Amino acid sequence: MAKSVDDDMKTLSVRRLRAARSSLSSLAATLQDEIGDLAFNNYRTYADVGNTADLCNEMFCSMSATTSELxxxxPELFHRIKKFYVDSERVAQELGLLKKAAAKENPLWDLFTLPNVMEKCIRAGHYDSAYSLTNYATQLAQMNLTKNPVVLTIVDTLNASRHGLLDELFSKFLGPIDLSTGILVVNNIRKIPSISPTQLRVTILQYRDMYLEKQIIALFGQPGFLQHAIEVYRECMYETMVLYLAVFPENDFMRRFDMIQDPRWVQWQLASQNVVLQQWAYRNxxxxxxxxxxxxxxxPVDISNVVAKLMTFAFSFGRMGLDFRTIIVSEVDSILKVxxxxxxxxxxxxLANKAGIIGYVDIPKHEAIAEVSLEINQWDALCVYGNEVLRALNDLRPNLAMIQTLKKSFRTILTWLDRLMAKDKVQMAKKAATLFIKCFIPYVRKNLYTFFAYETSFRKVSGSAVSKASFESHFNLLKEDLFLGCVQKEFFMELYRSLEPEEKSTTVSIEGMDFGESEC
Structure with missing residues (x-):
């Protein structure tokens, strides 16, 4: 009973407690009067009332202590109740937003699907739609909607997809591409502001390089590799240059530059905008x-077939202002020279490693230069050497560098013979040197005059720039500088001096020869 009363007292407000206190005071006064009447009329009842009064006094003392604690x-209870009210309002508001967001008609669900839509547009080739989605992401960021973490995540995903869009667009240049498709792809790339014009030019050429390299790798090991490789280079480079000149017109840039040019100031002459294309072409x-x-x-390569294909290749690009036929001639001459x-x-x-073969050498029976140089057949190793030199000359185009190569070879052989003379094979070495100087070198020179005649091979090219005397002087394979550094120089010079009258007669006979009009 007492506990129930205490619980009831704890749930009462202060106002009600005060009202109850006033009411109890009135009741207490009334009770005192009634107690006095009871004590006078009935003592037993008075005693019960006294006990009840003591119990009530004890109860009210306990209530007073509890009220003091309350x-x-x-104040803390009031603060917590107020905070609970604010939190409950916020939770209720967020719950309402969550219900709205979870509704099927909420446009937020469409926002969540944008990354997937972006990926589908890129794979399907709808590049305009994909670019519109990236612009929409930029607008969301400009409207400060990215404060919402959900919107920020979507915007970041769309911006990252822009790189995928660029990769997809540039990958179109990794294969054959027609002009209309190439122009469309370049126009779509230009819409993306993070790509500069120079970067666009260079990147396109880099992707075309990868396509070209992939085709060349596929041709390795196949028969006719060089012919197919030249054709692949011609087709890929021609396709690339047509596309490049169509999407990057040089005259448009120069016209825009001329509009801002101030004639009052001296300015640097700008390089051509196609210099990147030219460097790319020359590098390839x-x-x-x-x-x-x-x-x-x-x-060995069929150089004539290769040169014919290269010249056709160069003719295709001559109309584009890229005539590299002179480069082809220079490079082919360099390749042939090497x-x-x-x-x-x-x-x-x-020849120099077969020293023992000199034992089979005999001195020629007559001093004149043999027409077919039969004496050379006495030295098998020299025949092998001469045949290889003649085969190399047959495959060679007119090239002045061949004389230096032959002289270097002759000097090496003479140095080798000079070393042999210092050993126990003096006589055989002298016989070999006589055969080499008096028979072999004049025979090779005669073949040179036949292969690369002045009238047919040099005069048509150089005109009067190279005289016949200069030509013959250059083609003279036997000079004193071949014997420099040789111990047996005097012996070699004696052979050389004995050959000089014969050289003059040979020169006269060569001058009278009719080489015809055919070219070597």
Missing amino acids: KDVV LNRLFDLIREAERKC SFEARVNKATLT
Whole structure:
């Protein structure tokens, strides 16, 4: 009973407690009067009332102590109740927003699907739609809607997809592409502000390089590799240059530049905007020539067929202002020179390593230069060397560098013979030197005059720039500088001086020869 009363007292407010206190005071006064009447009329009842009064006094003392404790707790309780009210309002508001967001008709669900839509647009080739989605993401960021973490995540995803869009657009240049498709792709790339014009030009050419390299790798090991490689280079470079000149017109840039040019100031002359394209083309040409050199090192190449294809290649680009026929001539001459020098050096080393063969050498029976040089057949190693030199000359175009190569080879052989004379094979070495100087070198020179005649090979090219005397002086394979550094120089010079009258008569006979109009 007492506990129930205490619980009821704890739930009462202060106002009600005060009202109850006033009411109890009135009731207490009335009770005192009634107690007095009871005490007078009935003592037993008076005693019960006294006990009841003591119990009530004890109860009210306990209530007073409890009320004092509540005075300290009430402010904190009031603060917590107010905070609970604010939190409940916020929770209710967020719950309402969550219900709205979870509704099927909420446009937020469409926002969540934008990354997937972006990916589908890129894969399907709808580049305009994909670019519109990236613009929409930019607008969301400009409207400060990215304060919402959900919107920020979507915007970041769309911006990251822009790189995928660029990769997809540039990957179109990794294969064959027609002009209309290429222009459409470039126009779509230009819409993306993070790509500068120069970066766009360079990147397109880089992707075309990857496409070209992929085709060349696929051709490795196939028969007719060089011919197919030249054709692949021609098709890919022609396609690339047509596309490049169509989407990057140089005259448009120069016209816009002229509008802002101030004639009152001296300005630097700007480089052509197609200089990137020209450098790209020349670099690919150098790579093509590297392939030709590599193939030439592995096995002999039909250089005439290669030159014909290269000239056709160059003619296709001449109308675009990129005529590289002179480069082809220079590179082919360089390739032939290296090949000729390698073959002659190999033959020279082969001859110099067969010293024992000199034992079969005999001195020619007559001093005149043989027409077919039958005496040379007495030295088998020299015949092998001479045949290899003649084969190399047959494959060589007119090239002045071949004389230096032959002289270097002759000097090596004479140095080798000079060393042999210092040993116990003096007589055989002298016989070999006599055969080499008096028979072999004049025979090779006569073949040179036949292969590369002045009238047919040089005069048509150089005109009067090179005189016949200069031509003959340059083609003179036997000079005193061949014997420099030799111990037996005097012996070699004696052979050389004995040959001079015969050289003059040979020169006269060569001058009277009719070489015809055919070219070597």
